[in-house]
Amino acid sequence: MSESIYQPPKEIVSHALIDADKYQEMYARSVNDPEGFWGDAAKRLDWMKEPTKIKNTSFEHSNVSIKWFEDGELNVSVNCIDRHLPDRADQVALIWEGDEPGNDEHITYAQLHRRVSRFGNVLRNMGVKKGDRVTIYLPMIPEAAYAMLACARIGAVHSIVFAGFSPEALAGRITDCKSTVVITADEGRRGGKTVPLKANVDEAAKHALGIEKILVVENTGNEIAMKGGRDIWWHEAATGVDEFCKPERMNAEDPLFILYTSGSTGTPKGVLHTTGGYLVYAAMTHEYTFDYHDGDIYWCTADVGWVTGHSYIIYGPLANGATSLMFEGVPNYPDASRFWQVCEKHKVNQFYTAPTAIRALMGAGNEYVEKCDLSSLRILGTVGEPINPEAWNWYNDVVGKGKCPIVDTWWQTETGGHLLTPLPGATATKPGSATKPFFGVQPVVLDPQSGEEIHETAAEGVLCIKDSWPGQMRSVYGDHERFVKTYFSDYKGYYFSGDGCRRDEDGYYWITGRVDDVLNVSGHRMGTAEIESALVAHNKVSEAAVVGYPHDVKGQGIYCYVTLMAGEEENQDLKVELRNWVRKEIGPIASPDHIQFAPGLPKTRSGKIMRRILRKVAENDFGALGDTSTLADPGVVDDLIEHRENR
Ligand code: 6R9
Numbered sequence: 001m002s003e004s005i006y007q008p009p010k011e012i013v014s015h016a017l018i019d020a021d022k023y024q025e026m027y028a029r030s031v032n033d034p035e036g037f038w039g040d041a042a043k044r045l046d047w048m049k050e051p052t053k054i055k056n057t058s059f060e061h062s063n064v065s066i067k068w069f070e071d072g073e074l075n076v077s078v079n080c081i082d083r084h085l086p087d088r089a090d091q092v093a094l095i096w097e098g099d100e101p102g103n104d105e106h107i108t109y110a111q112l113h114r115r116v117s118r119f120g121n122v123l124r125n126m127g128v129k130k131g132d133r134v135t136i137y138l139p140m141i142p143e144a145a146y147a148m149l150a151c152a153r154i155g156a157v158h159s160i161v162f163a164g165f166s167p168e169a170l171a172g173r174i175t176d177c178k179s180t181v182v183i184t185a186d187e188g189r190r191g192g193k194t195v196p197l198k199a200n201v202d203e204a205a206k207h208a209l210g211i212e213k214i215l216v217v218e219n220t221g222n223e224i225a226m227k228g229g230r231d232i233w234w235h236e237a238a239t240g241v242d243e244f245c246k247p248e249r250m251n252a253e254d255p256l257f258i259l260y261t262s263g264s265t266g267t268p269k270g271v272l273h274t275t276g277g278y279l280v281y282a283a284m285t286h287e288y289t290f291d292y293h294d295g296d297i298y299w300c301t302a303d304v305g306w307v308t309g310h311s312y313i314i315y316g317p318l319a320n321g322a323t324s325l326m327f328e329g330v331p332n333y334p335d336a337s338r339f340w341q342v343c344e345k346h347k348v349n350q351f352y353t354a355p356t357a358i359r360a361l362m363g364a365g366n367e368y369v370e371k372c373d374l375s376s377l378r379i380l381g382t383v384g385e386p387i388n389p390e391a392w393n394w395y396n397d398v399v400g401k402g403k404c405p406i407v408d409t410w411w412q413t414e415t416g417g418h419l420l421t422p423l424p425g426a427t428a429t430k431p432g433s434a435t436k437p438f439f440g441v442q443p444v445v446l447d448p449q450s451g452e453e454i455h456e457t458a459a460e461g462v463l464c465i466k467d468s469w470p471g472q473m474r475s476v477y478g479d480h481e482r483f484v485k486t487y488f489s490d491y492k493g494y495y496f497s498g499d500g501c502r503r504d505e506d507g508y509y510w511i512t513g514r515v516d517d518v519l520n521v522s523g524h525r526m527g528t529a530e531i532e533s534a535l536v537a538h539n540k541v542s543e544a545a546v547v548g549y550p551h552d553v554k555g556q557g558i559y560c561y562v563t564l565m566a567g568e569e570e571n572q573d574l575k576v577e578l579r580n581w582v583r584k585e586i587g588p589i590a591s592p593d594h595i596q597f598a599p600g601l602p603k604t605r606s607g608k609i610m611r612r613i614l615r616k617v618a619e620n621d622f623g624a625l626g627d628t629s630t631l632a633d634p635g636v637v638d639d640l641i642e643h644r645e646n647r
Contacts, residue, residue, distance in 0.1 A: 016425020068277030130155030139188030155248035162305025167203035252276025270477030281471030286316030336364035352381035384523025416471025
C-alpha cells in the first residue's frame with residue numbers, strides 16, 4: 001500500500017510558530033537539556049515564587065516519583081485569568097454556544113474574572129478549603145468553567161464526573177475521593193433532550209458516603225427536588241457575594257484535579273494532576289500543536305468531563321489568553337451540519353474533534369459541510385482513537401479543502417497533554433499516523449515479550465515513554481502503589497502507555513490500539529472489567545465476558561457474552577433488560593451493542609477466560625481462532641460460534 005505524505009502548506013509554514021528546523025532544534029534541546037528547556041518554558045507562566053528546581057523525576061520501579069518545578073508557587077486561575085487583564089480585559093475568553101442554535105454567550109476575561117471570583121467565594125463560604133475535593137457534575141455550560149477555575153483559585157481539587165455517567169458511577173467517584181461537596185445543575189441539555197442531573201445526584205447521594213452539600217446551578221429551570229440543609233441554589237448563595245476572591249498560593253506540586261479513567265482491572269482510577277507542570281505543558285502544547293496566534297478563535301468539541309476538555313477547552317487555551325469555544329450540544333442536532341454552522345458563525349480558526357464524530361458526519365454526506373462557509377478554518381485536529389485513513393482524507397479534503405493541516409494528537413488522561421502530534425508548520429503528515437513526539441517526549445517501542453527496546457527505526461511493539469514530561473500524572477489518588485503497578489511494573493524503568501504501536505522507516509508512530517482489556521468506544525475509554533462487573537451484579541447473571549469488535553462509527557463496539565443463573569430463560573426481553581441495566585449501572589456510553597447468551601465460556605484449565613477466542617468470535621473471524629487445545633472444554637467454542645449475534 002503506498003502511503004500519502006502531506007507537506008505543511010506554504011501559507012501555514014510562513015506564519016507558523018514552529019517550522020521544521022525549529023522543531024528539530026527545540027526537540028534536541030528538550031531531550032538533551034531538559035532542565036534548561038523546561039526552566040525556560042516555565043517562564044510562560046506567572047509565578048508567585050519562581051521555581052529554581054526544575055526536574056526531579058524517577059521511573060525506577062522501587063521509587064517512582066515525579067516532581068516538576070517543585071519549589072515554585074503559583075495559582076492556576078491567576079494564570080488563566082488575572083494576568084491577562086491588563087491587555088485583554090475586553091477580549092472574549094469563552095464563547096459559549098448552546099444546544100439550541102441561536103443561543104450563545106460571549107464571556108470576556110474581565111467577566112470571567114468576576115464570575116470565577118464570585119464562585120470561589122461561594123465555595124469558601126460553604127467551607128471549602130485548600131486541598132478539599134469538590135465533585136463537579138455539570139453539563140457544558142459556562143458555570144462548568146467557572147467551577148473548575150474557582151476550585152483552582154481557592155486551592156480545592158476538582159473531580160469532574162462526565163454528566164452522562166449514571167448515579168452509580170457518580171457515587172463511586174464521590175466516595176473514592178471523599179468529596180463532601182458536589183456541584184451540579186437542575187438539568188442538562190443535549191441534542192434537544194434534557195438530562196436529569198440533580199435527580200441523578202440525589203440518587204448517587206443514597207450510595208455515596210459523606211456528601212454534605214450540593215450546590216445547584218439553575219439551568220433549564222424545570223422543577224426539581226431540593227433537600228433542606230443539604231441543597232443550595234447557586235443563585236441564592238451568590239447573591240451579594242464579593243467579586244474579588246484572593247487566590248490561594250499553591251506549590252507547583254499541589255494537586256489541581258483528579259479525573260477518573262478506566263483501566264484494564266478494578267474500579268476507575270483517580271488520575272491525579274498537579275499545578276505547575278500540568279499548566280506549563282497544557283499551555284505549551286495548546287499553543288504549538290494548534291499554532292495558536294493571538295486573536296484566533298479556537299474550538300475543541302470535547303466535554304469538560306474528559307481530559308481533552310480540561311487541557312484543551314479550559315486550562316491550555318486560557319493560560320495562553322486565547323478565545324476558546326465551549327459547545328453544549330452534539331454534532332447532529334438539529335442536523336448533521338451543526339459543527340460546520342458553528343464554525344461559520346464564530347469564524348473558527350482551529351477545530352479539534354474526535355474520529356468517531358468525523359466518521360458519523362462523513363456518513364451523513366458532504367452537502368452538510370458544503371453549504372457552510374468554512375474559509376476561517378486553518379488547523380484541524382483529532383484525538384481519542386486511531387483515525388482511519390478514509391476519515392482522515394474526508395476531513396482533509398471536504399472539511400479542510402486540502403489547505404488545513406491535520407494534527408492527529410495521541411495522548412491520554414494520564415499524560416495531561418499531547419505526547420505524539422504533528423506541528424502544523426513543521427511536520428509532514430501521513431493519514432492515520434500521530435507522527436512525531438512533542439518536545440521533551442521520548443517514545444520507545446518495546447518488544448512485548450522480552451521488554452527490550454527495539455532500536456531499529458522500523459519497529460512494532462508496545463509504546464512506552466522513557467523519561468518524564470511536566471504534564472504527566474503524579475499518582476493514582478489515594479493509591480500510589482496502584483500507580484506504580486499499572487504504569488511502571490510491566491516494563492521496568494519506562495512509563496507504559498497500554499497502547500501498541502508501529503514505527504515506520506521515517507520514524508513516524510502509528511498507534512495500533514490498546515494492548516490491554518480497555519475498549520475505546522467513540523473515543524471513550526471503558527474497562528471490559530467494569531462492564532463485566534455491572535453485568536454480574538444483575539441477579540440473573542452468573543458470569544460475563546466483554547470484548548470489543550471493529551465498529552464503523554464508534555471505532556469499537558461492545559460485545560457481551562453472558563452466562564445466566566441456572567433456570568433463567570434466555571430470551572430477547574432479558575437482553576433488553578440487561579442492556580438497560582448496564583446503561584443504568586455505568587451510563588449510556590457503556591450500552592452493549594450485542595449480548596450473546598453463552599451457557600459456557602472458553603476457559604483454560606486454570607479457569608482463565610480466553611478472551612482472544614471471544615474476540616475472534618465477535619469479529620466473525622472463525623478461521624483464526626488459534627490454539628484451542630488448552631481449553632478445559634473445547635466444545636464450548638462451537639456453541640459460541642453457532643449462537644453468535646449477527647452484526
Ligand atoms: C486524550 C484521550 C487515551 C487512549 C490512548 C489511546 C487512545 C487517544 C489517540 C488514540 C490513536 C490518537 N487515543 N488519542 N489512539 N490515535 N490520536 O483520549 O485520553 O480518554 O485517557 O484515552 O485513547 O488508546 O491510550 P483518554
